[in-house]
Structures are given as C-alpha cells and as structure tokens.
Amino acid sequence: MKSRPISVLGIIAVQLIVVATLAASYARMDTDGSIKLRQTVTGTTTYPTVKIEREKPLWIAPLYDDPEVVSDAELAAVLKKIRPNFDPSKMKPNHIEHALRTWRADATFQDPSVMSGAKMVEFLTDHGKYLASWGQDVEPLLLEQEEGVAIRWGRETGASVHHDHWLACLTEAGVPLNERLFTPSQRDMTMNDAVQEALRDQRLDERETEWSALAFGLWLPPTKTWKSTDGRRMSFDMLARRLMRGHKRFGVCSGTHRVYSLMSLIRLDDEFDILSDAVHDDVYAYLESVRDLISVAQFEDGRWPPNWSEGADAIKNPLNDPIHRTVISTGHHLEWLAIAPKDLHPPHEMIKLAADWIIADITSQSDEVIKARFTFYSHVGNALALWRSTRPPDFWRKWQEEHPFVPAEEKETPNPNEQPAADKAPIQEPATGH
Amino acid sequence: MATTLSEPEAEANQAEQSQLPDASVLEEKVPDCLKLSAKTTICVAFVGLVFMFLSFRPVWHTDVWGHLAYGELVWESGKLPKTEPLMPLSAGVSFVDSAWLTQIIGYTAFEAVGVSSLSFLYAATITACVILLLWRFQTRTKNVLFSIVGVLVFMLIDWMQLEIVRPQLAGFLCFVSLFTLLTAKQWRRWFWFAVPALFALWANLHGSFPVGLAMLAAFAVGRVIDVLRRARSFRVSFSDQRFWRYFLLTELAAVAVLLNPYGLRLYAEVLTIASSPNLASIVEWHPLEIRMFQGKVAAIVVLALMFVYRMTPRRVSFVEIFLLVGFGAAAMWTSRMILWWAPIATYYLVVHLSAVLPRRKSADGEIEPAARSSRWSLVAVMVAWICFGFTPIAGKLLHGRERDLNTATSNYTPVAAVEFLNEHPPQGQLFNTYEWGDYLLWNGPKDVQIFVASHAHLIPREVWSDYMRVIGNSGGGQAILDRYGVNTVLIDYRYRRGLIQSMKRSDNWRLAFDDNDRAVVFVRRKPIL
Numbered sequence: 001m002k003s004r005p006i007s008v009l010g011i012i013a014v015q016l017i018v019v020a021t022l023a024a025s026y027a028r029m030d031t032d033g034s035i036k037l038r039q040t041v042t043g044t045t046t047y048p049t050v051k052i053e054r055e056k057p058l059w060i061a062p063l064y065d066d067p068e069v070v071s072d073a074e075l076a077a078v079l080k081k082i083r084p085n086f087d088p089s090k091m092k093p094n095h096i097e098h099a100l101r102t103w104r105a106d107a108t109f110q111d112p113s114v115m116s117g118a119k120m121v122e123f124l125t126d127h128g129k130y131l132a133s134w135g136q137d138v139e140p141l142l143l144e145q146e147e148g149v150a151i152r153w154g155r156e157t158g159a160s161v162h163h164d165h166w167l168a169c170l171t172e173a174g175v176p177l178n179e180r181l182f183t184p185s186q187r188d189m190t191m192n193d194a195v196q197e198a199l200r201d202q203r204l205d206e207r208e209t210e211w212s213a214l215a216f217g218l219w220l221p222p223t224k225t226w227k228s229t230d231g232r233r234m235s236f237d238m239l240a241r242r243l244m245r246g247h248k249r250f251g252v253c254s255g256t257h258r259v260y261s262l263m264s265l266i267r268l269d270d271e272f273d274i275l276s277d278a279v280h281d282d283v284y285a286y287l288e289s290v291r292d293l294i295s296v297a298q299f300e301d302g303r304w305p306p307n308w309s310e311g312a313d314a315i316k317n318p319l320n321d322p323i324h325r326t327v328i329s330t331g332h333h334l335e336w337l338a339i340a341p342k343d344l345h346p347p348h349e350m351i352k353l354a355a356d357w358i359i360a361d362i363t364s365q366s367d368e369v370i371k372a373r374f375t376f377y378s379h380v381g382n383a384l385a386l387w388r389s390t391r392p393p394d395f396w397r398k399w400q401e402e403h404p405f406v407p408a409e410e411k412e413t414p415n416p417n418e419q420p421a422a423d424k425a426p427i428q429e430p431a432t433g434h
Numbered sequence: 435m436a437t438t439l440s441e442p443e444a445e446a447n448q449a450e451q452s453q454l455p456d457a458s459v460l461e462e463k464v465p466d467c468l469k470l471s472a473k474t475t476i477c478v479a480f481v482g483l484v485f486m487f488l489s490f491r492p493v494w495h496t497d498v499w500g501h502l503a504y505g506e507l508v509w510e511s512g513k514l515p516k517t518e519p520l521m522p523l524s525a526g527v528s529f530v531d532s533a534w535l536t537q538i539i540g541y542t543a544f545e546a547v548g549v550s551s552l553s554f555l556y557a558a559t560i561t562a563c564v565i566l567l568l569w570r571f572q573t574r575t576k577n578v579l580f581s582i583v584g585v586l587v588f589m590l591i592d593w594m595q596l597e598i599v600r601p602q603l604a605g606f607l608c609f610v611s612l613f614t615l616l617t618a619k620q621w622r623r624w625f626w627f628a629v630p631a632l633f634a635l636w637a638n639l640h641g642s643f644p645v646g647l648a649m650l651a652a653f654a655v656g657r658v659i660d661v662l663r664r665a666r667s668f669r670v671s672f673s674d675q676r677f678w679r680y681f682l683l684t685e686l687a688a689v690a691v692l693l694n695p696y697g698l699r700l701y702a703e704v705l706t707i708a709s710s711p712n713l714a715s716i717v718e719w720h721p722l723e724i725r726m727f728q729g730k731v732a733a734i735v736v737l738a739l740m741f742v743y744r745m746t747p748r749r750v751s752f753v754e755i756f757l758l759v760g761f762g763a764a765a766m767w768t769s770r771m772i773l774w775w776a777p778i779a780t781y782y783l784v785v786h787l788s789a790v791l792p793r794r795k796s797a798d799g800e801i802e803p804a805a806r807s808s809r810w811s812l813v814a815v816m817v818a819w820i821c822f823g824f825t826p827i828a829g830k831l832l833h834g835r836e837r838d839l840n841t842a843t844s845n846y847t848p849v850a851a852v853e854f855l856n857e858h859p860p861q862g863q864l865f866n867t868y869e870w871g872d873y874l875l876w877n878g879p880k881d882v883q884i885f886v887a888s889h890a891h892l893i894p895r896e897v898w899s900d901y902m903r904v905i906g907n908s909g910g911g912q913a914i915l916d917r918y919g920v921n922t923v924l925i926d927y928r929y930r931r932g933l934i935q936s937m938k939r940s941d942n943w944r945l946a947f948d949d950n951d952r953a954v955v956f957v958r959r960k961p962i963l
Contacts, residue, residue: 033699
C-alpha cells in the first residue's frame with residue numbers, strides 16, 4: 001500500500017488536533033498538576049502559601065490554678081530569678097527566644113535594666129537591633145529567601161539553636177501575623193512570611209520537629225493539611241506520628257519537648273479536630289505511657305531524672321548527670337502536665353514534690369548560674385505560672401503593683417542552699433541542646 | 435486353461451489408474467503464505483531457544499514485587515493513589531503511577547497463574563523484542579547469520595538491564611516496536627494509527643515514552659538535514675514528504691501520550707524523576723563506565739561501529755548519527771540509558787556490516803530468495819511447541835505444576851528471611867536493604883513498615899540520607915535506628931557484611947534469623963514501643 005502525499009490540509013488538521021488536545025488536557029489538570037508542569041517548563045520553584053485565618057496565634061490555656069503546687073510568693077521568687085536581664089552585647093537569640101516565650105511580647109518590667117517583651121521581639125525581628133548587639137562579624141539572624149524569611153539556626157555563633165525554635169517562641173509569645181520583620185535589605189516582610197517559609201522548608205524526618213509542630217499548631221487550625229515546597233502533603237497526623245516515633249529519650253531536652261508538643265496537639269485537636277481519631281488515640285496512649293513512666297521514675301526529693309524514659313530503671317540506675325539536666329526534665333514535665341487533663345497526670349503528690357524540688361533549686365541558684373542556664377530555668381518559670389493558671393507577664397505585673405521595684409533590693413545575696421560547686425562549675429552554655 | 439482379460443476391461447483400468455495421483459509424489463496443499471524457508475525455521479528455533487532460556491531466568495529480587503503490590507492496590511481500590519501508599523516514611527509524597535497498567539497486568543496474571551506468569555511475561559516481552567529486531571535485521575540484510583549475531587550482540591549489551599523484571603521492559607518493547615516501524619523499507623498507511631496508538635499504550639505502561647518521542651524527533655530532524663545537505667535548499671528540505679511524516683507523527687505521538695490518567699502532568703513527572711538526588715546513590719543511575727560489564731560490551735560495539743562506518747559503502751544519514759550519538763550520550767550520562775542505545779547500535783552495525791562484507795548473489799545481482807516449504811513450517815511449529823512446552827508457564831497451564839519460589843526467584847531474594855518475618859511479624863518500623871523493600875511489600879507481613887524500596891525518587895531526602903548512613907555502616911547508624919524506632923532489621927550478606935558484624939557485636943540487638951549466606955534478621959532486645 002503506497003502512502004499518499006501529505007497535504008497542507010492534513011498538516012493543519014494535525015496542528016488543530018494537537019492544540020485542541022493540549023488545551024483540553026491542560027484545562028482538566030488539577031492544581032498539583034498545573035504547579036508541577038509550570039515548575040518543569042519554567043524551571044522555577046512554586047511556593048505554596050497556606051491561608052492562615054487568624055491575626056494572633058492560639059494560646060493553650062492552662063487547666064489548673066493550684067497554689068499547692070506553687071504559691072504566689074514562690075512563683076514570684078522564681079519569676080524574679082528568670083527576668084530577661086541580659087548583657088546587650090552579643091545577646092544569644094536562644095536566650096531571648098526562651099525569655100520571650102516565657103514572658104510574652106507584652107511583658108513590662110519596672111526595673112529598667114530588664115528587657116521588655118517589645119524589646120525582645122525587636123531583637124529577634126529587626127536586623128538592625130541584632131546588628132547592634134552582634135556587629136558585622138556574624139551572619140544575619142533573618143535570612144531572606146525568595147519568597148519568605150528563614151532563620152539562621154544551628155551551632156553557628158549568634159544563631160538560633162533549633163530549627164523553628166525562633167518561630168515557636170515568637171508564636172507562643174503571641175506575636176501577631178502582621179508583625180514587621182526588618183530583614184537585612186529591608187524587604188517588606190512580616191511574621192506571615194516566616195510562618196510560610198517554615199511551612200515550606202519543614203522536613204518531616206529532620207532531627208527535630210517539636211518546634212515546627214508547635215508553631216504550626218498554634219497558627220494553622222482549622223487547616224489540617226498543607227504542602228511543602230517539594231510538593232509533599234503534610235498534616236498534623238504526620239507530625240504527630242513523627243513526634244511519637246523512636247525511643248522516648250530522643251528529642252530536645254531529654255525528649256520532653258516532644259511530649260509538650262504532642263500534648264499541645266491533643267488540646268488543639270479537642271477544639272479544632274486537626275487529628276484523625278486514630279492518631280488522636282495513638283497520641284493519647286503515648287502520653288499515658290509517658291505518665292506511667294514518670295510515675296515510677298521520680299526520686300524521693302521530687303526530681304525527675306533525664307533518663308525518665310527508662311521508668312523505674314531510672315531510679316535503680318541513676319545517671320551521674322549534671323544537675324541542670326535534672327532541672328530540664330523536671331521543669332519540662334511540669335510544663336506539659338500543666339496543660340494536660342488530669343487522667344494524664346501522675347499522682348498529684350508527685351507533681352507537688354517536683355514543684356517543691358525545682359522551686360528550691362531555682363531559688364537557691366546564683367544569678368550567674370541562672371544566666372548561664374537561662375534556657376532551662378525559663379521553662380520552670382513558665383511551667384509554674386501555668387500551674388497558677390496565669391502567664392508570667394500578667395502575674396508579674398500584678399506582683400509589681402504590690403511589690404514595686406526597689407533598686408537597692410536587687411543586689412543578690414548569697415544563698416545558704418547553694419548547690420555544691422561540682423554541680424555548678426564550670427558554668428557554660430552547652431554547645432547544643434536547649 | 436489360461437484366462438485373459440478382455441481388451442476393453444484393461445483399457446478401462448488403465449484410464450482409472452491414470453486419474454489417481456502418483457503415490458510416489460505427495461502434493462503440496464499448504465498455502466504458500468504458511469510455508470517457511472529453512473532460514474526462517476532457524477530463526478524460529480533461535481527465538482524459541484531465547485524464549486525458553488528467558489523463561490527459566492529467575493525472577494529478579496527487586497522492582498517487580500513492588501509493582502505487584504502497587505498493582506494489587508490499584509486493582510482492589512479501583513483508583514490511582516495520589517500520594518505514596520506503601521512506604522510509610524514517604525507518606526504524603528506526591529505519587530504519579532506511570533506504570534499502573536503494567537502493574538495491573540502483572541498483578542492479575544500473578545493472581546491467575548502464580549509466579550510462572552512473571553517468568554512468562556518477562557520472557558514473552560523480551561522475546562517479542564528479539565523477534566522484531568531479528569525481523570528487521572533480516573529484512574535489511576537478508577542474512578540470517580548477521581541477524582542472529584546482531585540480536586545476540588544486542589542482548590549482550592543490554593543484559594544487565596534485561597535481567598531485571600520491571601515495567602521498563604514493557605516500555606522497551608514499545609521502543610523496539612517503534613524502531614521497527616520507523617526503519618521499515620516502505621511506509622504503510624496504517625503506521626499513522628499504529629504509532630500514536632503505540633504511544634497511548636506506552637504512556638500507560640511505563641514512563642519511558644519520552645525516549646520514543648526523542649527517536650521520532652531525531653528521525654524528523656535527521657531527515658530534514660539529510661535533504662538539506664543534498665538539495666542545498668531549505669524549501670526543498672522542508673517540503674520533503676518524509677520529513678513531514680516524521681514531524682506529524684511526533685506531534686501525534688506526543689498528543690497520544692495524553693491519553694493517560696494524569697494527562698499533561700505525566701510529562702512533568704517523568705521528565706523530573708532523574709533529578710532526584712537520591713538516584714545518585716544507585717549504581718544504574720551512575721554514568722556508564724568501562725569497568726561495568728555493559729560498558730565493556732558497549733565499548734567493543736562502538737569500536738566495531740567505527741570500523742564499519744569507515745568501510746561502509748552505504749550512505750550514512752544524520753538520523754543514525756543523531757540516534758547513535760544522542761542515545762549514546764544519554765548512556766554515558768546514566769548507564770541505564772544503554773537499554774535504548776543497544777538496539778539502535780546493533781541495527782546500524784548489522785546493516786553496515788552486511789554492506790561491507792561480500793555476499794552470495796544470483797546471476798542477475800539479486801540475493802536469491804530462500805526456498806519455502808511446508809516441511810519447514812512443520813519443523814518450525816514443532817520447535818516452537820517444544821520450546822514452549824518445557825517452560826514453567828507450560829508446566830503450570832498444561833500440568834498444573836507451579837515452581838517453588840526459591841527456584842523461581844534470583845538467589846539474592848530473601849525468601850526464607852521473609853518467611854521468618856511472616857511467622858514473627860516485626861513490631862513497628864523495619865529497617866531493610868533497599869533491594870528487598872519490594873519483595874517485603876509483596877510477600878512480607880501484612881502492613882509491614884518497610885524503610886525503603888525501589889521507588890527511590892519517592893523517598894524523602896533525609897530518610898534516604900539516614901538509610902545510606904545506616905547501610906554504609908559509617909557511624910551513627912545505631913542512633914538513627916533508635917530515632918526511627920526500628921525494632922527489626924533485615925539485611926543482606928552480599929553487600930552488608932560489615933553492618934552485620936557491627937550489629938552482631940551490639941548489645942541492643944539479637945540475631946533472630948541467619949541463613950549464613952543471604953540474609954539476617956536482627957530484633958531489638960528491648961523493643962521501642
């Protein structure tokens with residue numbers, strides 16, 4: 001059979017078929033397909049944006065006002081110890097972040113040497129303020145990305161220590177979505193750009209996801225799913241499963257931040273239904289297992305050891321860890337328990353004992369020790385305030401009204417209950433960790 | 435008294451006998467179209483032996499098992515998953531199942547016939563490629579020996595690729611079919627429908643259809659340059675009928691590809707798979723190297739090609755230059771692309787070699803056509819039947835005999851270890867050798883949480899990095915296993931002896947299964963719950 005010559009009409013007909021088919025195929029493509037195709041054709045990255053329905057982040061209200069756990073005077077003594085009184089030169093973002101999440105953005109102090117919440121927010125969100133503290137020798141804290149703002153984090157000098165810790169702390173501090181971020185080139189950026197960037201660059205299996213989970217939980221509900229830049233569909237279910245995965249000893253601060261983030265997700269789920277029922281049940285069971293472990297892992301004096309995840313074995317085989325590691329685990333457990341329902345609590349006596357131990361410890365420490373271990377002790381202040389159903393700035397404001405600032409009284413007096421020197425020296429900020 | 439036949443009777447008998455056929459000569463009643471020549475019968479025997487050989491090849495330990503699992507999922511759910519459904523650590527990762535049709539064919543065949551169906555599909559697919567190439571070589575060279583040698587050379591170059599049972603073989607059959615059509619001596623009108631239909635099918639069988647489009651484009655561009663070189667006129671070259679034929683076919687094929695469940699998106703997906711950084715760790719995605727077996731064979735073929743191109747009296751077209759250099763360069767970039775280069779290279783090698791070497795011709799200068807006979811047809815049918823009758827699929831269909839999984843699969847398949855895991859299902863996350871993820875998906879415990887499988891491009895970068903650190907035994911592996919909550923580890927002896935030794939020394943792990951030469955299973959002494 002001999003082929004006939006191709007006519008112009010035939011060529012035109014094929015072109016029409018091609019155009020019509022391509023148009024029809026493009027028209028019936030879903031959003032994901034369009035994005036993928038655009039990325040492939042143009043070689044560019046498409047940055048998904050998640051709509052956030054609130055101007056201010058959620059706050060997980062504490063459930064108890066229990067003066068048996070901590071009295072007003074004890075809380076005041078603890079909070080006084082952890083006021084953000086930092087040397088303005090080379091202020092560590094990690095310290096400011098911790099101070100801010102404890103004291104919140106609206107904190108004010110009568111003592112002029114103490115940083116207000118607004119000043120702390122400024123330091124973390126304004127490159128100019130950061131520059132004033134650190135000079136030109138370090139990289140900026142705020143890193144401008146193509147479509148958002150990332151935060152320099154890791155072990156480098158002047159960096160935030162954990163991924164998304166900056167975001168979680170500003171979020172817990174109540175910084176609004178439209179808060180301006182003054183980046184090195186003064187681009188018009190807000191907190192929203194930082195949240196969107198965090199949503200895009202979060203990797204589910206990176207080493208630490210505690211902070212991302214917490215920050216997303218406080219911003220996104222009722223949104224349950226979103227997409228990262230590589231097109232992966234993320235959800236609170238996936239974050240929760242990731243947080244539960246692996247040995248309980250893993251994670252920041254002896255694994256306690258995982259517990260805090262999971263507890264926060266459960267509370268948020270109660271209100272916004274962000275978890276599937278199956279994952280909710282799994283998380284709850286996980287928290288019950290934590291409860292069971294710490295119920296048998298408390299020393300007689302009330303402290304929870306860093307190896308709490310070993311349960312009763314932690315008491316049988318105590319670690320010879322520095323005391324601050326015990327402060328971390330005890331303080332952090334008190335923190336998540338303050339927002340946990342009662343059936344996730346160990347016996348109430350244990351909570352009281354733990355609070356007593358940690359109050360005694362923190363009030364016995366010198367200012368020098370507190371400053372060096374500020375990050376750990378700040379959690380104690382927050383935890384104890386939560387146990388009184390309050391926020392540190394609210395409590396402190398009232399306390400200051402009744403106990404006005406007197407400069408002469410601020411001088412530190414030696415404490416007879418000071419810890420043995422072995423526990424205190426050398427005083428150094430750990431290279432990693434909290 | 436003697437009696438004699440009367441004369442009229444004798445005449446009548448003689449007339450009757452003359453009407454009967456001569457008993458010493460059988461009359462040929464087989465239609466001409468069914469008669470075969472001795473050469474064709476040799477080809478049939480060769481093809482039959484190839485089929486039989488391939489049928490007894492063990493089913494490869496990677497890929498195919500995972501595809502069966504995907505096939506089962508698609509078949510039973512009646513829809514294509516939007517995100518990766520079988521690897522828990524890849525949850526949420528966007529998934530375009532470009533091989534869905536092959537997976538369903540494989541799954542339904544396996545369900546109907548068992549493991550023999552895999553051997554059959556594998557052998558049948560490659561044999562079909564062999565038939566097409568043999569036919570094309572034969573029609574171009576008229577030389578059975580050249581044709582068979584050409585096919586053997588092709589199989590030698592591609593052996594490393596052809597060993598693996600996977601949907602890519604279906605794509606390869608489409609590729610060879612297209613090449614056979616495009617190198618036909620005479621253009622047929624039905625090609626206008628066959629080529630787009632082939633691409634529509636190809637796009638649903640495997641995501642390798644862009645190589646077919648590239649080949650069509652090479653024919654179009656090569657043709658226009660060939661004409662331009664001869665006519666020195668753009669007008670002439672762009673009004674060339676063959677150029678338009680290839681050009682329009684390329685367009686129609688590109689449009690036919692859209693007849694798939696993902697439409698245009700399929701293009702975006704298949705064109706970006708190679709950009710996954712995970713693939714850099716997989717040998718078949720490495721550049722072709724001379725130390726590889728396929729690299730050595732390819733190098734010899736390249737030298738042979740250089741020789742025949744130097745000697746050939748045939749005109750060398752730009753089409754073949756584009757195809758050989760284009761696909762050759764692709765193979766240099768990533769060795770798995772050699773699959774597509776091999777049939778092209780052997781085709782041009784055979785064609786030019788046959789032109790170089792002297793051949794037997796008739797007095798009028800034509801190559802003598804081979805004599806055809808029904809006897810050869812009979813021999814060919816018998817040979818084909820024998821070659822089929824001894825294969826596992828025939829054993830299953832004719833005698834109900836199914837092959838044991840141990841003999842049906844490659845000796846690197848963790849059959850016994852996975853049986854052990856079925857008897858002792860792992861708690862929580864499992865860590866497994868990459869090559870065995872697919873087999874675990876298909877034959878492993880229900881809902882087994884594998885770590886990785888052969889869909890490496892779907893594995894999140896950080897998971898893949900962690901996998902490489904553990905499997906490489908390069909330190910920090912134990913902490914990674916702890917962090918992922920891995921309670922069971924399934925690894926192989928062939929490549930991971932160092933890791934096995936490390937784990938044997940660890941107090942955290944108990945050796946639960948060890949077949950001493952293939953696989954070990956470690957179980958965590960204190961499971962992470």
